[in-house]
Amino acid sequence: MEKPSLPKGTRDFGPAMMAKRQFIFNNIRTVFQKFGFLPLETPAMENLSTLTGKYGEEGDQLLFKILNSGDFLKDVEDIKLQTKNSKSITFDISEKGLRYDLTVPFARYVVMNRHEISFPFKRYQIQPVWRADRPQKGRYREFYQCDADVVGTNSLLCEAEIILMIKEVFKGLNIQDYAIKINHRGILSGIAEVIGGKGNETALFVAIDKLDKVGEDKVREELQAKGFTAESLNLLFNILNVKGSIVNKMAFLATKFETSTEGQRGLRDLKEVFNILEDYNASQDNVEFDVSLARGLSYYTGCIFEVKINNVSIGSVSGGGRYDNLTQTFGDKENLSGVGFSFGVDRIYDAMEELGLFPKEAQVSSKVLVCHFDEESMRYGLGILKALRDVGISSEIYPDQVKIKKQLDYANKKMIPYTIVIGSDEVKSGLLPLKDMERGEQAKISLEEIIQKIK
Amino acid sequence: MEKPSLPKGTRDFGPAMMAKRQFIFNNIRTVFQKFGFLPLETPAMENLSTLTGKYGEEGDQLLFKILNSGDFLKDVEDIKLQTKNSKSITFDISEKGLRYDLTVPFARYVVMNRHEISFPFKRYQIQPVWRADRPQKGRYREFYQCDADVVGTNSLLCEAEIILMIKEVFKGLNIQDYAIKINHRGILSGIAEVIGGKGNETALFVAIDKLDKVGEDKVREELQAKGFTAESLNLLFNILNVKGSIVNKMAFLATKFETSTEGQRGLRDLKEVFNILEDYNASQDNVEFDVSLARGLSYYTGCIFEVKINNVSIGSVSGGGRYDNLTQTFGDKENLSGVGFSFGVDRIYDAMEELGLFPKEAQVSSKVLVCHFDEESMRYGLGILKALRDVGISSEIYPDQVKIKKQLDYANKKMIPYTIVIGSDEVKSGLLPLKDMERGEQAKISLEEIIQKIK
Known part of the structure; x- marks a missing residue:
């Protein structure tokens, strides 16, 4: 097998x-x-009618589809089967997707x-x-x-x-070293407008989105091929390469967007967001206004966000x-x-x-493993176990009669921090050897002291 | 649409x-x-090779199967498609299941x-x-x-x-009124043995399993049809109808199982389980030894359990x-x-x-809704909101400038227990009207007092 x-x-x-x-x-x-x-x-599972057409053609291809139960071929047209047209029968034999x-x-x-x-x-x-x-x-x-x-x-x-x-x-x-990048669809539209790229936004945004991966030259190339003039591309990168504080960037963009209501809407919204952060007394550390942030999905209409963790x-x-x-x-x-x-x-x-x-x-693990030399001490250990759990301490008892070494190995492998090994002495005296598995320290103390120590 | x-x-x-x-x-x-x-x-998703054959034929039918991606019909034999043989092509066009x-x-x-x-x-x-x-x-x-x-x-x-x-x-x-029913495969086998039903266990266990749903007469009928004699059925119900405490039931069964090692194994295991519960100091309330508990799944080999909540x-x-x-x-x-x-x-x-x-x-809901009369009080409210969240109190602010009534309605519908309505007075004095939405009580207190009260 x-x-x-x-x-x-x-x-x-x-x-x-x-x-x-x-x-x-x-x-x-x-x-x-x-x-x-x-x-x-x-x-x-969702009905395929709910899922399809929402993620573009590529997304539709990537949907996992569930085969209908029962005799799923029954109602499929013969011709579709004879021509082995997988695509055309997909929705005949599958109604649901993940x-x-x-x-x-x-x-x-x-x-x-x-x-x-x-x-x-x-x-x-x-x-x-x-x-x-x-x-x-x-x-x-x-x-x-x-x-x-x-x-x-x-x-x-x-x-x-x-x-x-x-x-x-x-x-x-x-996580300390990261950037929350923020931009606005209005600002992207404004840029398209002022560089004369209106009507060609999709190509523009797709190209811009790759800027930090492929660099300026490649983006220029791609957009030139899409019909953008050198002049408009110069203006584009003049805007995209704006440096400085959030306030500086905004002031710079405001001068560019004098004729673009979309661009102005973007700036106004972002300014308001930053004002609210201030009223909330939140620092603007880790927040970046990134004019080149585009994000692929076309359904965004206002602010857009993206978070990157640095140095990974x-x-x-x-x-x-x-x-x-x-x-x-x-x-x-x-x-x-x-x-x-x-x-x-x-x-x-x-x-x-x-x-x-x-x-x-x-980590998830028990806090204590109760170990035992023989059946009598195991039975005694059950009472200890109950007392520990009753106060909310995750604990377990080794379920079989095996050598103590094997029981302690189990505790080590499962990263259980404490063990209590019980033998006939412990059953008699009631004093229990609590061992800190990491430090190797051990002390014979009462159950109450153990509970206090571990809680 | x-x-x-x-x-x-x-x-x-x-x-x-x-x-x-x-x-x-x-x-x-x-x-x-x-x-x-x-x-x-x-x-x-698991490979169908992992899933099929594990749940019986009926289970295989009930598996949700994932349609292979891409041109899934490509390698299917023409004859299977021409004959519209759904069953035979299932594994050709589907490799995975849920x-x-x-x-x-x-x-x-x-x-x-x-x-x-x-x-x-x-x-x-x-x-x-x-x-x-x-x-x-x-x-x-x-x-x-x-x-x-x-x-x-x-x-x-x-x-x-x-x-x-x-x-x-x-x-x-x-949940207080419930029963943990316990039985043992060995006891069921022992019963089969002593009533002369060896080799016919499956039919016997399936029938027994329905006892509390359909009653003794129906089970008798079913087993008679399967070839059990009246004599063996009398013996069967003599055993199944055993009453009394766990100890009594065990003693009774022990007399029946004198010749059955399987039955003895079942009794020995169960006795040990009850002994352990005793050593653990656990009450046996809600635990029932149910000789007729069979559970359908044939892969059990020892103890079996089932839990029922009563009166539902x-x-x-x-x-x-x-x-x-x-x-x-x-x-x-x-x-x-x-x-x-x-x-x-x-x-x-x-x-x-x-x-x-x-x-x-x-219930999951915010503890506090901050409400506001105008923009200034909303901005002031943001600081209050931050202070509440900083000490771990789930809270929110109504995000739009709407009438106070609408804001309070929102709190009621979302079962938010407290509201703080902020107007220009509150902005000036810093004293905030904390309202207990259930009792309708309201008190003007400081932010510190609010935090103390809610925490």
Whole structure:
């Protein structure tokens, strides 16, 4: 029989990884809740009619589709089968798919529950998503997203709170060297306008988005090929290369955007966000106004965010922005404005591992292992075990009659910090040898003293 | 455009349900960890070669299968397509499926990581599973399982600890009226032996398993049809109808099992489990020795468990048992004995809802909503908000400039217990009107006093 294996691009998370992942999740969840966001979970499977057409053609290809149950070929036209036309029969034999992100299921939820929801609706959602992407380092076919969104308000307070939440999560994770990049769709539109690239925005934004990866020359080349003149490109890089403080950049852009209402809208919004941060007494450390930040997704309409951890091989670990048309795609006529962002936990994990940032507490293990020389001492140990657990101390007893060495090995391998070895002496005296496994120290003390020491 | 919908048998969990579910999950997780179990997570998708053949033919039918990506028909034989043979092409166009339970992925994990695991390995796993079952009340196509297993030891301490964990979880959930039923495969085999039903065990156990649902007469009928004589059925019900304390039942069975080593093994194991519970100082309340408990799954080899909450429409909410062949199905030659059980969270949820057992704390909401009359007071409110969050109080500010009534309505709908309404007076004096939304009381106090009161 073949050895079992995992599907490509998927992973098991054993206890050591789980403990670290839970450390990240708990941190994020606590911050989300502290900011008034409420949890939502949606099913792994969605109707394909919900998913398709939302992520572009490439996204549709990357959806994992569920084969219909039963005699799924029954109603498929013969000709489709005879011509082996996989594409054309996909929707005949598959009605459901695995969710590709958390945004579309959230939009579906809002549309379906609009009348029960009190807006503004602040929800967070921490669940895996699936993409049939080619697996590579840092890219998996199953990975977790942690999203927080507010819909039903266009208040820029929400944008400011996103920045605050990111800062607080990173503080909790002890990640210090990072940048929250912020920009605004209006500013990008303004740039397109003033350099004479109106009508050609998509090509422009796609190219700009690559700037920090491929450099100015390549971006120039690409845009020249798309019909941008040398003059407009000079103006473009004159703007993109603006340096200095946030205030300086804004002042510079204001001079460029005299004729662009979109550009002015972008500047006004960003200024307001920074004002709110100030009123909140938040430092602007780690916050960067990045004029070249574009983000691929075309549905953003206002502020956009991206977070990078510095000095690691991983790219962005979080991103988001404001959208005005979340539910329109489901035929909703009322415009619901919203703003949200997403943490990529798998990438944060990899970055923290690379930087050695996981604290020692990011471990799950029992605090105490009760060991025993014989059956009598094991039975006596059960009472000790109960007393420890009764006060909330995670503890276990070695379940078999084996040599003490083997029991202590088990404690070491499982990183259990304390052991209590019980023999006939201990059963008689009630004094127990509590051993600190790391320091090797040992003291014979009473159960009460043990509890005090460990709590 | 069509209104979006959910796939049959799946559900969204909005904030109110999520809070209650998290209450259950947290409780279970805390108990598992207190008993030294460590977390594991496996991917939603497994290779079909891992899943098929593990759940019987019916189970195989209920697996959700993932359609291969790309040109999935390319290599399918023409004849299979021409004859529209759905069944025969299933494995040609689908290599992966969604996990059906947590036991098989756990077994796969153990086989794949055998050399890194320190045995006995105590793992817990809390994840959704998927079954293409016909949806009905209490039966969903996506639902959570919470499993805890110990493998690599045949110590009966583990069985006793399962009972202790169930008791502790139910105590935490305030579920008082329930029964942990325990039986042993050896006792069932012993019964088969002494009534002359050897070789016909499966039919016997399947029939017995229905006893409390369909009653004695129906079970008699069914077994008669399977060839059991009236005499052996009389003996069967003489045994199954044994009444009295655990000790009495055991004494009675011991007289019946004089010639059955299997029956004696069952009694010996159970006696040891009860002895351990006694050494642990655990009461035997809620524990029942149920001779007719059979549980369908044929892979159990020792103790079996089932938990029922009384006076609710839901059946069993937890079950498990000892198995000796967990990893054999993956070609593992070494026998790894293990014992485990599973909580059905969806059923526990339904039962607790039915019994009105969710405490008031099983809510997630902000503690405070900061409300404001105008922009100046909103900006002032941001400082208040920060101060509250800095000490860990979940709080939010209404993000838009709207009437106070609307802001207070929002607090009520979201069950936020406190509000602070800020106007120009408050900005000047720094004294803030903290309102207890439930009692309607209001007091003008300082920020420090507010923090003290709420913490």
